[in-house]
Amino acid sequence: MTYSIALNFEDGITRFIDCKVGEKVLDAAFRQRINLPMDCSDGVCGTCKCRCETGAYDLGDDYIEDALSEDEAQERQILTCQMVPSSDCVIAVPVSSSACKTGTAQFAATVSNITRHADAALEVSFELDQAPVFLPGQYVNIGVPGSGQTRSYSFSNRPGEKLTSFLIKHVPGGLMSGWLEHAQPGDAVPMTGPLGSFYLREVTRPLLFLAGGTGLAPFLSMLQVLAERKETRQVTLIYGVTRDQDLVMVEALQAFAVQLPNFTFVTCVADPQTLHSQQGYVTQHMAESALNDGDVDVYLCGPPPMVDAVRQHFKNQGVTPASFHYEKFTPNAIVAACSTGDAA
Incomplete structure (x- = not known):
């Protein structure tokens, strides 16, 4: 053992x-x-x-x-x-x-399947030569063939699977997006990782997950682990996007709501012209009960303006979460990860 x-x-x-x-x-x-x-x-x-x-x-x-x-x-x-x-x-x-005297591990990967979600995102799965070990929420750098460059993406699957998946934002003219437009099953890419300090810690209190756009990816990985562990504590996810068509993989969240009886989620769209029932930003749909008077572990993955807005919202509400773990990202890279408070 x-x-x-x-x-x-x-x-x-x-x-x-x-x-x-x-x-x-x-x-x-x-x-x-x-x-x-x-x-x-x-x-x-x-x-x-x-x-x-x-x-x-x-x-x-x-x-x-x-x-x-x-x-x-x-x-x-x-x-x-x-x-x-x-x-x-x-x-x-x-x-x-x-x-x-160590560094990142390297993996050989081949494209397995690409699912396109309109012009919003691509769900991409890769077959690896060995099942990568990582902490739910972490990311890898994926090499873009023929460019000599890499892009950073969070795992959306649970650790230990040889078929690994990512939710990748479609960026018109983007390096990875452009390559994926023509990629075929069996095409090879290099990966290095795992990387990042944004990952699920030991669960000792209610959880509040805040996802912006394709920042949903690491939470899909976390939710799979929580479902596997049969987590009984309250888990709340607020998932915000810019446009109606950016709201993807809601079916997966509905499935988690069945597997995890104490998991609830809210989706919202920022576009004032949205047809969605919940208009606005994640901060406008954050119920007091989800904050649990500060006795909550908050995880946030989204673009820098979203991270800044949530931090300001907590300040305005006079709420200091027991721990606050966040990761900022742009369409091309992970910008920064940070943890505050008690991470135990």
Whole structure:
């Protein structure tokens, strides 16, 4: 038996290692050629201090307080030279992946299927040579054949599947959009990843998901994982788009509402001329009950103006979520990911 340990480096790169029962994380990482920061390896210096964001573990009592104080341990900071996992874990490593002599994993992928949603988006699936391991919400860089360039897209499927999918915005004249217009099943593309600090943390309170356009993709991945776990806490999704035709994959959300009895979703369209029943922006359709007086974990994926508007809305309402994880994106790239508050 082994545990899967996700090491999230500060440059956004994630590497997964297997940790044997009773094995310390530092030893497991070295065994798999990842040089986590260390000096003494005896719980004395504190050089290997990281933060365990999810999962169960034991630190023993062989380290000194100068290396890890009681307050730090209460905040789930750990010493990798002492940490022995007792479940799968996610660990935030406060250095770059290159400093640990590692980097992104590479995958060989071929186009499997392309579903076009009018002129709004494309649902693209790829067959991979190996099932990628990632955290629900993360993304990969996909190489555009013949261009020497990459584009960043969030997984919309659950982790561990060899057939992986993405929801890609159709951009007239766009590099990836242009290639996909002529792509055929079997066409090969390179992928590197997983990447990003926007991912589903351990669920300890109600969840509020806010999606803008194709920012729906990472939530589809998260919802699949939550459905698989039979999550019982309240999960609310508000999905906003610009035009009526941008509202895609609603059928998938309806299916999740059946699988997850405590999952509800609202869709809205910003266009004043919309025929949709809910006009406006996500901030106009955010019920007080979904905010749960601030005792809620908020996840937001959308364009920069949407992220800024939601942050201002929380400020105006005097609400500070227990944690707030967001990712900004443009049609060509992931711009930034950020987490605030208690991420446990």
